[in-house]
Amino acid sequence: MERVEQAKRKKTSNGLTDAAQAYGTSALLILAVLALWQFGIPEGMSSALPKPTLIAVTIWKIAPILWDNVLQTALEALLGFVFGTLAAVLIAIGFVYSRTVARTVYPIAVILRSLPLIALMPFLVSWLGTGIMSKVVLAALTCFFPTLVNMVQGLTSVEPQALELMQTLNANEKQVFWKVRLPYALPFLFTSFKITSSAAVLGAIIGEWLWANVGLGAFIVNAMFNMQGPELWASMMVATALSILAYILAVVGEILIVPWQKNGPKIEVGK
Amino acid sequence: MASVKLEKISKEFQLKDGAVLALNDVNGEIGDREFVSLIGPSGCGKSTVLRLIAGLVPPTNGEIRLHGLTPAAARSQRMYAFVFQDPVMFPWRTVIKNVEMPLEVVGGKTSKERADHAQALLKLVGLQGFEKAMPNQLSGGMKHRAAIARALMLEPPVLLMDEPFGALDEITRDRMNLELLRIWGATNAAVIFVTHSIEEAVFLSDRILVLSPRPGTIVADIPIDLPRPRTLLVKQSEQAFNYSTLVRKKLTEITIAAEIDQFGATPE
Numbered sequence A: 001m002e003r004v005e006q007a008k009r010k011k012t013s014n015g016l017t018d019a020a021q022a023y024g025t026s027a028l029l030i031l032a033v034l035a036l037w038q039f040g041i042p043e044g045m046s047s048a049l050p051k052p053t054l055i056a057v058t059i060w061k062i063a064p065i066l067w068d069n070v071l072q073t074a075l076e077a078l079l080g081f082v083f084g085t086l087a088a089v090l091i092a093i094g095f096v097y098s099r100t101v102a103r104t105v106y107p108i109a110v111i112l113r114s115l116p117l118i119a120l121m122p123f124l125v126s127w128l129g130t131g132i133m134s135k136v137v138l139a140a141l142t143c144f145f146p147t148l149v150n151m152v153q154g155l156t157s158v159e160p161q162a163l164e165l166m167q168t169l170n171a172n173e174k175q176v177f178w179k180v181r182l183p184y185a186l187p188f189l190f191t192s193f194k195i196t197s198s199a200a201v202l203g204a205i206i207g208e209w210l211w212a213n214v215g216l217g218a219f220i221v222n223a224m225f226n227m228q229g230p231e232l233w234a235s236m237m238v239a240t241a242l243s244i245l246a247y248i249l250a251v252v253g254e255i256l257i258v259p260w261q262k263n264g265p266k267i268e269v270g271k
Numbered sequence B: 001m002a003s004v005k006l007e008k009i010s011k012e013f014q015l016k017d018g019a020v021l022a023l024n025d026v027n028g029e030i031g032d033r034e035f036v037s038l039i040g041p042s043g044c045g046k047s048t049v050l051r052l053i054a055g056l057v058p059p060t061n062g063e064i065r066l067h068g069l070t071p072a073a074a075r076s077q078r079m080y081a082f083v084f085q086d087p088v089m090f091p092w093r094t095v096i097k098n099v100e101m102p103l104e105v106v107g108g109k110t111s112k113e114r115a116d117h118a119q120a121l122l123k124l125v126g127l128q129g130f131e132k133a134m135p136n137q138l139s140g141g142m143k144h145r146a147a148i149a150r151a152l153m154l155e156p157p158v159l160l161m162d163e164p165f166g167a168l169d170e171i172t173r174d175r176m177n178l179e180l181l182r183i184w185g186a187t188n189a190a191v192i193f194v195t196h197s198i199e200e201a202v203f204l205s206d207r208i209l210v211l212s213p214r215p216g217t218i219v220a221d222i223p224i225d226l227p228r229p230r231t232l233l234v235k236q237s238e239q240a241f242n243y244s245t246l247v248r249k250k251l252t253e254i255t256i257a258a259e260i261d262q263f264g265a266t267p268e
């Protein structure tokens, strides 16, 4: 009886509900921490660590201002994500098809990765100004490396037999790319999106920390210097929420667009 | 004209520490619509023979012709299809889209024509109703049926099959053998079938070529005169049993010869 029930449930549940179930437990844990925070912190510390209810009320009170800043940060993160991803994907393709590109770009990519991105910001500002561009580029740079690495791996780790099959069909390189390599690499791309989606938000905020008038990063720095505890916490919470939202979008995208990836990206599916 | 002709083929693989002579002086002719099995101990060069015919690797010496064409020319005219041991289904495509792949690569047909053709072949291999399924929803045997349907998509006169059922359990393999004969009967293809199962080779083939190892060369060419259509009753007949014994004897001779090579003729 129980088995049948289980089998039924398994059949009807899809990737999305699986994910929801998996996150249910951690939601409970977060609630527990919030409760402890609300009721367990001594009164004297409440200026450094405002109670969750106070943070919530603050978010509500300053919502219009926060919203403007959220939009700015989200726009920078989105543009940075798009450009960073595009650059990484195109360069990964160049990587796979040209040794010269691989030899030229790889050392540069490694140097870029090893640089603390925050150290780049002064240069970016002096080149691109204090406006949106310097933040977009910083966000793009945070996205670039994980996507490059994953994409190169995805494009090059196709099973040899799949390529041989295409060879026996006399497929040309363009067909092999569009019909095999690219779809094969898509799950790898979404794996990197789970990192780069929220990394882009973080990159934009770090950019704003240093030089900006608008954006969540700027707001956070302002609140900190003005000793506005509740505002600081409110903006940090919103920044976290934005970052989580970006991650969730990546997960949902993965489930909807590359559903076969659940079973791994292997082409020889079972025997 | 022979559908496949091998003349004095040898194949040497260059390795870091010298060369390996995988095949030496392989000759053979496979007729139109003939079903020929290639049998031999593993590592004796069976796959290499198929890969040479397919033009996936070039021979070191000798000449290969498919209906008079070189492997490269034959491939560009899609004169053969290759079925691997793994079904090689693309997991992001539905079953029917996987089967359509060869026609997509060739081009020149509408998507409706492609789908109709694929649908007919899926019916032929017994997969009607599974067109829209994803490959990971199919069992092992079903994936192999789909792979065979895909191989038939361009109606190739030659089918090259490299241990296509090697990874299946014996019961499924028996069923797939029956199906393969039925499907083959519905096509005009000659089949070159690599296996290391003696019973499978006897049951399927018009002729069995026995390959010896190191270097691989054909040491026996055994016609199988069993009645067609072949049923599981034929498989269990005394005649079939005698053929199996004959092939087994040949294979044992090879093994003993190899051991003598290795350890000397008269062990104490």
Ligand SMILES: Nc1ncnc2c1ncn2[C@@H]1O[C@H](COP(=O)(O)OP(=O)(O)O)[C@@H](O)[C@H]1O
Binding pocket: B013, B014, B015, B020, B022, B040, B041, B042, B043, B044, B045, B046, B047, B048, B049
């Ligand atoms: N690409 C290759 N490079 C080097 N050696 C190879 C290669 N392919 C096959 N061989 C060698 O050739 C011999 C025959 O291999 P193969 O044709 O795969 O045998 P079989 O299919 O009968 O098991 C083996 O000794 C194998 O190691």
Ligand SMILES: [Mg+2]
Binding pocket: B046, B047, B048, B162
């Ligand atoms: Mg082999």
